Amino acid sequence: MINLWMQTYCRFTFVLLAMFFGLTHTVQSDTLTIGTISSEPVGDIKTFAPFANFLAEKLIDDGVDEVQVVIAPDIKQMVGMLKQQEIDLFIDSSITASIINKLSGSQFMLRRWKKGRAKYRSVIFVAESSDIQQISDLRGKIIAFEEPFSTSGYVLPALAILQSQNQLHQLERLSSFPVAEEIGFIMAYDSETQMVWLERDLVAAAAMSEDDYLEYVQSVLIPMRVLHTTAYVPYHVVVHRSGLEENLIKRIRQVLKTAHEDKEGAEVLNRFERTTKFDEIPDDLLQEIKRLEPFLGDVSINQSAGQ
Amino acid sequence: MKFGLKNKIILFATTLVVSIALALFSITYYKVKVSSKEASLTRLSNLLQRTILAVENSIYTLDIRELRSIISANLQHGDVDIILALDKEGRVLTNGLRGNDLRNKIPEHIPLITKLLSEKREISAEDDEYLWIAGPVILTDKVNLGYVIFGVDQDKFNLSLETSLRNQIIVLIPALILSVFAAFVFASKLTRPLNELSGVAELIGRGDFSKRFEYEGKDEIGGLSTSINRMADNLSKITVSRNEMQTLAERESLLKEQAELANKAKSNFLATMSHEIRTPLNGVLGMAQLLKNSQLNTDQQNKIEIILSSGQSLQEIINNVLDMSKIETGNLELEATIFNLRELALAVTAPFEVMGTAEAIEVIVNINVDQSTLLKGDRTRLNQIVLNLMSNAFKFTKEGEVRLSISQLETDDVDVVENAACTVKILVEDTGKGIAADRVATIFDPFTQEDTSITRKFGGSGLGLSIVKSLLDLWAGVYLLSVRRGREPNSNC
Numbered sequence: 001m002i003n004l005w006m007q008t009y010c011r012f013t014f015v016l017l018a019m020f021f022g023l024t025h026t027v028q029s030d031t032l033t034i035g036t037i038s039s040e041p042v043g044d045i046k047t048f049a050p051f052a053n054f055l056a057e058k059l060i061d062d063g064v065d066e067v068q069v070v071i072a073p074d075i076k077q078m079v080g081m082l083k084q085q086e087i088d089l090f091i092d093s094s095i096t097a098s099i100i101n102k103l104s105g106s107q108f109m110l111r112r113w114k115k116g117r118a119k120y121r122s123v124i125f126v127a128e129s130s131d132i133q134q135i136s137d138l139r140g141k142i143i144a145f146e147e148p149f150s151t152s153g154y155v156l157p158a159l160a161i162l163q164s165q166n167q168l169h170q171l172e173r174l175s176s177f178p179v180a181e182e183i184g185f186i187m188a189y190d191s192e193t194q195m196v197w198l199e200r201d202l203v204a205a206a207a208m209s210e211d212d213y214l215e216y217v218q219s220v221l222i223p224m225r226v227l228h229t230t231a232y233v234p235y236h237v238v239v240h241r242s243g244l245e246e247n248l249i250k251r252i253r254q255v256l257k258t259a260h261e262d263k264e265g266a267e268v269l270n271r272f273e274r275t276t277k278f279d280e281i282p283d284d285l286l287q288e289i290k291r292l293e294p295f296l297g298d299v300s301i302n303q304s305a306g307q
Numbered sequence: 308m309k310f311g312l313k314n315k316i317i318l319f320a321t322t323l324v325v326s327i328a329l330a331l332f333s334i335t336y337y338k339v340k341v342s343s344k345e346a347s348l349t350r351l352s353n354l355l356q357r358t359i360l361a362v363e364n365s366i367y368t369l370d371i372r373e374l375r376s377i378i379s380a381n382l383q384h385g386d387v388d389i390i391l392a393l394d395k396e397g398r399v400l401t402n403g404l405r406g407n408d409l410r411n412k413i414p415e416h417i418p419l420i421t422k423l424l425s426e427k428r429e430i431s432a433e434d435d436e437y438l439w440i441a442g443p444v445i446l447t448d449k450v451n452l453g454y455v456i457f458g459v460d461q462d463k464f465n466l467s468l469e470t471s472l473r474n475q476i477i478v479l480i481p482a483l484i485l486s487v488f489a490a491f492v493f494a495s496k497l498t499r500p501l502n503e504l505s506g507v508a509e510l511i512g513r514g515d516f517s518k519r520f521e522y523e524g525k526d527e528i529g530g531l532s533t534s535i536n537r538m539a540d541n542l543s544k545i546t547v548s549r550n551e552m553q554t555l556a557e558r559e560s561l562l563k564e565q566a567e568l569a570n571k572a573k574s575n576f577l578a579t580m581s582h583e584i585r586t587p588l589n590g591v592l593g594m595a596q597l598l599k600n601s602q603l604n605t606d607q608q609n610k611i612e613i614i615l616s617s618g619q620s621l622q623e624i625i626n627n628v629l630d631m632s633k634i635e636t637g638n639l640e641l642e643a644t645i646f647n648l649r650e651l652a653l654a655v656t657a658p659f660e661v662m663g664t665a666e667a668i669e670v671i672v673n674i675n676v677d678q679s680t681l682l683k684g685d686r687t688r689l690n691q692i693v694l695n696l697m698s699n700a701f702k703f704t705k706e707g708e709v710r711l712s713i714s715q716l717e718t719d720d721v722d723v724v725e726n727a728a729c730t731v732k733i734l735v736e737d738t739g740k741g742i743a744a745d746r747v748a749t750i751f752d753p754f755t756q757e758d759t760s761i762t763r764k765f766g767g768s769g770l771g772l773s774i775v776k777s778l779l780d781l782w783a784g785v786y787l788l789s790v791r792r793g794r795e796p797n798s799n800c
Contacts, residue, residue: 174368190372192407196400197369199411219410221398 031066032059032248035087037078037096037149041071048091051272054265058255062248074149079104082241089252090241094234094281095151098289099296105242108286109249110256112236113276117211119232119285122156124207125198128223132204135164135183135228141204142171142184144194153191156230157207158299159292164228174202195220231288234281312501313494320490321483328479332472339471343464344438348431351440351457354386355429359455362392363444366453371401378403389437389458391417395451397424417441417456427451436461500528508535516543571636578632581625588625592618627770630691634777641781646686648731649674652713655693659701659709668704675714676731688778693733695771700737707738751776 034052038044048069056067070087072078075096081087082104090100091112100106111118124143126132132141138161146153161168161183169182174197178184186203188194194206199221208216210229217224238256240249256278259265269275358381365374378390382403391414392400399409414420419432419439429442441456500522507520516539522532595614603611633639656672663670682689693711700709716730742750751772 188372190370190375192375192401192405192410193369193371196371200369202369216410219407219412221411 030063032064033068033070033087034089035070036091037072044071045069050268054268062251082106088241088244090239093151094237095155097237097239106239109240110238110278111234111281114236115274116276117235120235121210121232122152122230123210123213123226124157124228125224125226126205128225138183140180142178143205144188144197144203145185146191147187147189152209159295160230162295233288234285313498316494317490321487324483324486332475343467355442355457359444366444375401387457388460391456393454395453511539574632574635577628581629585625588622630774631770641685644686645681645683648680648682649678656711659697669708671710673712692775695775696735699771700735703739704737710736
């Protein structure tokens with residue numbers, strides 16, 4: 001768990017960065033701004049910078065002189081900047097983007113194949129020897145989620161639990177006792193910690209992305225069993241703010257969708273967290289996101305966001 | 308290639324320096340290795356304890372994220388290459404990285420793991436790749452939460468050693484080069500005068516004594532140069548003497564050769580002349596003998612006797628000269644006939660007995676060999692020897708006796724007994740005046756008598772004894788001259 005001092009420090013830094021870039025944006029109206037939510041602003045700015053430069057080169061004939069990167073520490077700030085048109089493009093996980101869209105009026109634009117992955121889903125799993133057979137069996141027990149702003153490690157499995165007519169109740173510590181009729185959950189802030197807790201019977205279940213689970217299951221201390229698998233959602237997406245010029249949106253879509261086709265573009269994308277390409281969000285995945293939208297308000301994800 | 312003193316000195320100095328350098332290097336290397344490892348272990352132990360304190364809560368709560376964060380931060384310091392956090396059963400919780408191949412495994416490849424799990428105390432061990440140190444994370448005396456293991460790449464220690472080695476090499480290589488250079492200079496300084504000295508000695512060896520080696524030092528080389536110079540001086544003197552001696556010897560040899568040639572010419576001349584004289588002399592004597600047998604008066608008879616006597620004397624001289632010439636020119640050949648020694652002795656002494664009667668000299672002949680004793684040899688020359696000895700004795704004896712004794716030689720000389728063909732002793736003794744001691748050495752030389760006055764007084768050519776000696780030399784015989792002046796008889800044998 002990030003301590004209070006660290007959270008305060010990060011929040012302060014992010015505000016300064018956001019204010020700085022926000023002011024710059026208002027002075028230069030022909031600057032395109034890309035935003036994301038992160039607790040590591042410096043690292044993410046470095047990660048986004050080559051991609052931003054690439055985009056600036058491609059859009060120079062479209063009246064874009066510069067592409068800037070803005071890191072917001074949480075959804076609330078990001079929503080605010082999008083509403084203020086201080087951020088033009090937002091790149092993040094699909095569930096986070098869905099929440100942002102709902103709050104700021106921004107819209108899905110393209111799917112990003114971050115780390116070569118087009119989509120992902122989460123699994124809720126228990127020890128194979130456990131007598132838990134369905135989600136409702138977790139009532140009165142504790143499930144370990146990864147972290148509050150994790151789509152795969154918290155949002156998707158939490159939504160799955162909520163959709164199965166169960167109530168979630170967050171616990172402060174492992175030693176806390178869950179309410180009998182509710183499923184207690186605790187943030188492990190680390191997928192490896194989740195596994196260790198479950199392996200040592202400190203929690204009854206854990207949830208994480210299917211990919212992570214399949215990796216960990218190779219080195220488990222005790223055999224595991226998947227209790228529930230969520231539907232696929234796009235891994236990462238690009239959304240644009242409301243009110244962005246249609247021609248520019250069209251041009252950006254064109255640039256991003258063809259970026260991987262030439263060597264230079266492919267190389268830039270690869271340096272951008274091993275992105276293989278941008279493409280249209282398939283309808284089935286888009287529909288799944290939309291299906292989850294009504295439940296998003298029930299999940300406490302209004303702190304900060306991530307993958 | 309000549310491996311001279313200079314190269315030997317350089318090689319020796321280099322070997323010495325390298326040996327010392329290697330010894331120093333080995334000692335330093337060992338000390339650095341030991342002290343470095345001890346210091347590292349102490350430092351690692353402290354770091355391990357600090358890490359254990361830092362991770363105990365994380366291990367207690369199984370907060371892998373925090374645990375990984377602490378270990379990752381420690382790894383980033385670079386002092387430790389591997390850090391493993393284990394649970395109380397020894398299974399790996401994290402290695403500080405996201406990818407953890409050892410997750411939930413007991414790291415049995417680490418040499419200290421078994422001992423660590425059983426003894427639950429801080430221990431260290433090492434293998435080829437890593438130095439390991441580990442300790443337990445203890446909650447209470449009885450509750451163990453887990454373990455922390457550090458692994459430090461041995462290359463880190465080797466790097467320290469390499470640094471030490473490099474520093475030593477940086478010092479040693481110039482020192483080595485300097486020492487070799489110093490050895491070179493020293494060797495050059497030492498061998499230069501020696502080479503020059505050797506050159507001088509070489510010249511002396513070739514016989515050139517004109518060079519001297521000038522060296523002002525008072526060391527061993529100075530002593531050696533002084534000795535060699537002195538030797539050259541002495542050799543120079545000796546060589547001069549030797550040259551003079553050689554010149555004298557050559558001159559002597561030349562003179563000897565000339566003398567031999569002259570002597571040979573003389574002998575040839577005498578032989579030729581004697582032969583040429585003897586032919587007409589025989590004619591004279593023959594005619595005088597014929598004339599003597601004719602009807603002559605007393606005066607004529609006396610005169611013809613004188614002619615015959617003088618002629619016979621002359622013939623005798625000529626014969627002696629001819630014999631001596633033959634002997635000296637090597638033309639005299641000895642005959643080998645069998646004859647009776649006794650008969651020979653009686654035949655030779657008969658005329659002297661007659662002559663002794665006339666001159667009151669008693670001639671005594673003692674022959675102590677069997678009458679039948681036969682000898683094989685040159686009868687004529689043995690007869691001549693005895694005759695010459697008897698004649699010589701008779702000539703210089705005015706009164707008393709002349710004695711001829713022939714007997715078996717009695718000797719203890721094994722060589723003589725075993726090797727001599729004949730062992731007969733012939734002794735001629737007289738009671739004459741004897742020979743002066745200082746003339747004994749030349750009495751057997753040709754044409755030599757004790758005194759020139761003797762020739763005038765007694766006549767003779769001085770060849771008699773010389774012929775005796777030469778004949779005995781041919782026979783490899785022994786002669787002995789015993790001289791006693793006074794009343795005791797003189798003897799020749």
